[in-house]
Amino acid sequence: MSLLNGMAAVKEEIIKCMKCGNCQAACPIYKELRLEPAVARGKIHLAGMLAGGELKAAPALAERFALCLTCLACTAVCPSGVKVCDIILAARAALAAELGLPFAKRAAFAALTQPKLFRAGLKTFARLQGLAFRRLAPFKMKPRFPLGLEMRRVVPPLATASFLDRAKEKYPVEKPLARVALFAGCLNNYVYPRVGHAALHVLQANRVEVVIPREQHCCGAPSIYNGATGMAREMARSHVDIFGSLGVDAVITMCGTCGESFAHFYPRLLEDVPGYGKKARELARKTTDIARFLYRLPLDKGNLRSLDLSVTYHQPCHLGRGLGVVKEPVELLSGIPGTRYTPLKDPARCCGNAGSFSLSHYHLSYRILGHKLKDIAGTGAQVVATGCPACKMQLTDGLTQENMSQEAMHTVEILAHAYGFAL
Amino acid sequence: MSLEKALTDLRRALGPHNVITDPADLLCYSYDATADVPTQRPDVVVTPESTAHVVQVVKIARQYRLPIYPRGSGTNLSGGTIPLRGGIVLATVKMNRILEIDPANLTATVQPGVIIQDLNNAVAPYGLLYPPDPGTVATATMGGSVAECSGGLRGLKYGVTRHYVMGLEVVLASGEVIRCGGKTVKNVTGYDLVRLFTGSEGTLGIITEITVRLIPAPQARETMLAGFARLADAGNTVTEIIQRKVIPATLEIMDRVTVEVVENYAHIGLPTDVAALLLIEVDGIPEVVKYEAETVREIIKKNNGWVKTAENEAARENLLAARRAALPALAQRKPTTILEDATVPRSKITEMLLALEEIGKKYDLLIGTFGHAGDGNLHPTILADARDEDEMRRVRAAVEEIFRVALSLGGTLSGEHGIGMAKMRFLPWEMGASGVNVLRQIKKALDPENILNPGKMVDLAQEEEQK
Ligand SMILES: Cc1cc2nc3c(=O)[nH]c(=O)nc-3n(C[C@H](O)[C@H](O)[C@H](O)COP(=O)(O)OP(=O)(O)OC[C@H]3O[C@@H](n4cnc5c(N)ncnc54)[C@H](O)[C@@H]3O)c2cc1C
Numbered sequence: 001m002s003l004l005n006g007m008a009a010v011k012e013e014i015i016k017c018m019k020c021g022n023c024q025a026a027c028p029i030y031k032e033l034r035l036e037p038a039v040a041r042g043k044i045h046l047a048g049m050l051a052g053g054e055l056k057a058a059p060a061l062a063e064r065f066a067l068c069l070t071c072l073a074c075t076a077v078c079p080s081g082v083k084v085c086d087i088i089l090a091a092r093a094a095l096a097a098e099l100g101l102p103f104a105k106r107a108a109f110a111a112l113t114q115p116k117l118f119r120a121g122l123k124t125f126a127r128l129q130g131l132a133f134r135r136l137a138p139f140k141m142k143p144r145f146p147l148g149l150e151m152r153r154v155v156p157p158l159a160t161a162s163f164l165d166r167a168k169e170k171y172p173v174e175k176p177l178a179r180v181a182l183f184a185g186c187l188n189n190y191v192y193p194r195v196g197h198a199a200l201h202v203l204q205a206n207r208v209e210v211v212i213p214r215e216q217h218c219c220g221a222p223s224i225y226n227g228a229t230g231m232a233r234e235m236a237r238s239h240v241d242i243f244g245s246l247g248v249d250a251v252i253t254m255c256g257t258c259g260e261s262f263a264h265f266y267p268r269l270l271e272d273v274p275g276y277g278k279k280a281r282e283l284a285r286k287t288t289d290i291a292r293f294l295y296r297l298p299l300d301k302g303n304l305r306s307l308d309l310s311v312t313y314h315q316p317c318h319l320g321r322g323l324g325v326v327k328e329p330v331e332l333l334s335g336i337p338g339t340r341y342t343p344l345k346d347p348a349r350c351c352g353n354a355g356s357f358s359l360s361h362y363h364l365s366y367r368i369l370g371h372k373l374k375d376i377a378g379t380g381a382q383v384v385a386t387g388c389p390a391c392k393m394q395l396t397d398g399l400t401q402e403n404m405s406q407e408a409m410h411t412v413e414i415l416a417h418a419y420g421f422a423l
Numbered sequence: 424m425s426l427e428k429a430l431t432d433l434r435r436a437l438g439p440h441n442v443i444t445d446p447a448d449l450l451c452y453s454y455d456a457t458a459d460v461p462t463q464r465p466d467v468v469v470t471p472e473s474t475a476h477v478v479q480v481v482k483i484a485r486q487y488r489l490p491i492y493p494r495g496s497g498t499n500l501s502g503g504t505i506p507l508r509g510g511i512v513l514a515t516v517k518m519n520r521i522l523e524i525d526p527a528n529l530t531a532t533v534q535p536g537v538i539i540q541d542l543n544n545a546v547a548p549y550g551l552l553y554p555p556d557p558g559t560v561a562t563a564t565m566g567g568s569v570a571e572c573s574g575g576l577r578g579l580k581y582g583v584t585r586h587y588v589m590g591l592e593v594v595l596a597s598g599e600v601i602r603c604g605g606k607t608v609k610n611v612t613g614y615d616l617v618r619l620f621t622g623s624e625g626t627l628g629i630i631t632e633i634t635v636r637l638i639p640a641p642q643a644r645e646t647m648l649a650g651f652a653r654l655a656d657a658g659n660t661v662t663e664i665i666q667r668k669v670i671p672a673t674l675e676i677m678d679r680v681t682v683e684v685v686e687n688y689a690h691i692g693l694p695t696d697v698a699a700l701l702l703i704e705v706d707g708i709p710e711v712v713k714y715e716a717e718t719v720r721e722i723i724k725k726n727n728g729w730v731k732t733a734e735n736e737a738a739r740e741n742l743l744a745a746r747r748a749a750l751p752a753l754a755q756r757k758p759t760t761i762l763e764d765a766t767v768p769r770s771k772i773t774e775m776l777l778a779l780e781e782i783g784k785k786y787d788l789l790i791g792t793f794g795h796a797g798d799g800n801l802h803p804t805i806l807a808d809a810r811d812e813d814e815m816r817r818v819r820a821a822v823e824e825i826f827r828v829a830l831s832l833g834g835t836l837s838g839e840h841g842i843g844m845a846k847m848r849f850l851p852w853e854m855g856a857s858g859v860n861v862l863r864q865i866k867k868a869l870d871p872e873n874i875l876n877p878g879k880m881v882d883l884a885q886e887e888e889q890k
Binding site for chain 1: 443446448451452455458496497540562685687689749750754
């Protein structure tokens with residue numbers, strides 16, 4: 001099914017929902033609000049009315065469909081096998097096509113399709129951000145005045161030099177075990193470049209040759225999840241061009257959402273685009289999350305130093321339920337000598353970030369985060385590992401506001417540290 | 424614009440945040456889990472936070488002659504929450520506090536919006552258990568399950584919801600608040616109103632507080648999965664287990680159609696080359712559990728079945744979760760799942776199973792049968808597509824025949840899902856005209872203006888029209 005065929009493409013999916021309500025037990029938003037429009041069953045009913053023409057596109061309706069984390073928790077517990085996320089995305093796309101996207105989102109996504117402009121803009125912002133934000137610590141700051149951000153929110157600064165600014169295009173090694181291309185992703189590139197450098201470090205330490213295509217840009221997830229399907233398709237096409245011709249063994253992502261864009265959405269976005277369907281499927285097949293890649297390599301454990309560290313792991317939704325990367329990060333972490341791993345009670349529960357959801361619904365997002373913070377506190381761990389920069393940002397915000405001592409890190413940062421990478 | 428005035432009054436009484444009027448939101452309260460029934464959008468949804476709020480809603484509803492449709496999680500299977508005549512949906516979701524756990528009296532007192540599983544999680548640290556266990560234990564509310572007198576997976580040994588409800592607070596259609604029953608083990612003061620309201624499906628009063636009996640959690644249990652190549656062997660095993668005076672906590676059946684879809688969802692290695700699976704759990708004192716499990720195994724073997732035992736808690740949970748998923752899993756096959764709830768005396772279970780097979784053939788319908796075999800409570804689920812009119816005609820004919828067979832075997836229309844709007848017209852078949860008339864008299868006595876869940880269970884409006 002192409003993601004571009006609008007509501008018609010998900011009609012059968014909508015009918016499959018027999019309204020048992022099982023999603024109520026899984027939906028983090030329903031748990032907070034306990035209102036039927038907040039849960040999958042309600043939204044599927046609305047989608048059905050929209051598809052059948054009984055409901056007209058309206059901003060209020062768009063708001064209902066915005067009230068979803070796309071965390072896939074409902075899909076995972078749906079015995080009828082309804083692909084809820086497909087329905088939500090189709091409805092968002094249909095509504096965006098009729099109503100247009102809100103101006104701010106539109107501007108941001110348009111910028112994302114113009115990588116050069118976007119890069120220049122962010123660089124300027126990185127230099128000037130001190131005017132708008134108050135720094136709390138090297139990697140944390142709070143807004144000085146409302147910027148469409150909550151005043152209490154703790155956000156990371158943009159790096160003055162992005163990962164792609166610093167990284168070279170090629171990192172050859174002697175007798176490589178594998179050749180891979182590294183996809184940075186926006187958040188890692190601009191906000192957490194250390195994650196990229198850490199990944200590079202671990203890959204090189206394991207004799208993996210890395211290429212980092214300069215022209216890479218946003219994976220398109222913000223467009224996909226907000227219904228700007230046309231833009232998403234352009235980005236997909238461009239990445240198929242960029243990564244498709246490298247002849248590498250794998251394309252490595254460091255974020256579950258980026259990974260899902262490459263592995264799950266590109267083939268569907270490009271299915272009907274002449275000359276791109278097969279290439280997109282090929283790219284999808286090669287796309288591998290960094291944790292899974294390292295786990296399968298397998299890692300050279302000989303060079304690992306011991307880290308005296310107690311760590312827990314938060315499973316990002318798109319990485320775990322989306323890409324099925326569940327055990328790999330945990331195995332990698334527990335494999336580091338000296339490291340004590342304590343599981344969260346509910347590692348797969350969404351942290352509430354969900355990208356722009358945390359901007360548009362900050363209070364709700366923070367309430368959802370509250371459960372995660374409690375769970376983290378219960379483990380007594382010093383570090384919360386995770387595999388997604390957006391989760392990392394969300395966790396850091398909460399941990400800081402609640403004065404908790406834990407630090408949120410990408411799994412590969414911890415691993416790199418054990419390979420001698422300075423944090 | 425009396426509706427506008429009513430909304431203003433509701434907002435004033437409950438606060439605007441507890442009064443929902445956005446059209447898209449209202450649409451989400453037009454259905455429940457019931458297939459093949461009409462949907463209807465209410466005029467307003469209210470989410471009261473206290474008994475006082477509920478009283479206010481009733482008073483405003485009376486003043487403006489608006490019907491009230493009580494709603495918990497909307498998972499019932501008889502159209503019980505559908506606001507047939509518009510008006511007010513009263514959702515109890517915000518009245519979700521556990522008010523007291525009393526280990527000395529083995530009771531808990533809760534507001535109606537508490538989820539059953541949340542109550543069980545809260546009493547578990549005391550070594551206690553609230554036994555009623557419908558398939559929706561993780562979603563259904565205490566209020567909804569009391570109003571339906573829900574059964575579930577532990578009915579055979581532990582009974583159903585009515586055996587655990589000790590006391591209620593109810594807001595009547597008049598706006599008065601009454602309390603009935605309480606914490607005492609014995610209570611014969613007056614008519615048994617607790618039982619009357621339990622299973623009243625929101626037609627007699629709005630339940631605002633519930634005191635339930637808890638039991639000590641069993642010390643040990645053993646959970647078994649048995650497979651049979653013939654349906655009759657599975658049925659006979661059920662009957663024989665009970666004849667041998669073993670009362671399992673759980674004795675569930677799933678036929679092949681059901682097993683296939685459940686395995687497709689759960690991926691726990693259920694064998695699909697069987698005519699039926701039985702899920703059996705015995706619990707209690709370790710020595711007794713051991714003896715009972717042995718007896719069960721013996722009976723299974725005698726009836727040509729194989730048996731496996733769940734090795735740990737995770738494997739047990741998987742089996743139970745798989746069984747709970749049966750109904751929605753069947754929707755993988757076809758979108759419209761017409762589930763019936765006809766129940767027979769447990770000695771007749773084999774006859775009922777075979778009759779269902781026949782009915783499926785006769786009407787050329789795909790039926791997945793699962794259910795609480797030990798309770799004689801099967802859930803034959805007809806898999807259809809509401810868009811296919813011819814098929815739906817055959818479905819309705821088959822449903823009628825299922826009821827006829829169940830009644831002829833000394834059974835009942837509904838074991839646990841209630842009458843609601845789905846089974847109303849069949850009531851006289853079982854109760855006779857006089858029996859239904861008693862229901863009417865009760866309804867009239869408690870809700871003379873017919874404002875509580877009108878159009879369900881007994882239809883007073885019809886009577887008014889006939890006058
Ligand atoms: C997949 C699936 C499996 C199921 N398995 C079982 C099972 O094993 N056993 C079983 O018995 N049922 C089962 N059910 C049916 C259903 O889950 C139960 O009836 C459940 O207890 C209903 O709870 P609820 O909160 O969803 O109630 P709702 O559906 O919201 O309401 C049910 C009825 O109660 C009334 N009501 C709700 N709250 C109040 C109140 N406070 N005061 C007065 N009236 C009120 C409503 O008006 C309605 O008539 C199943 C349903 C599904 C979808």
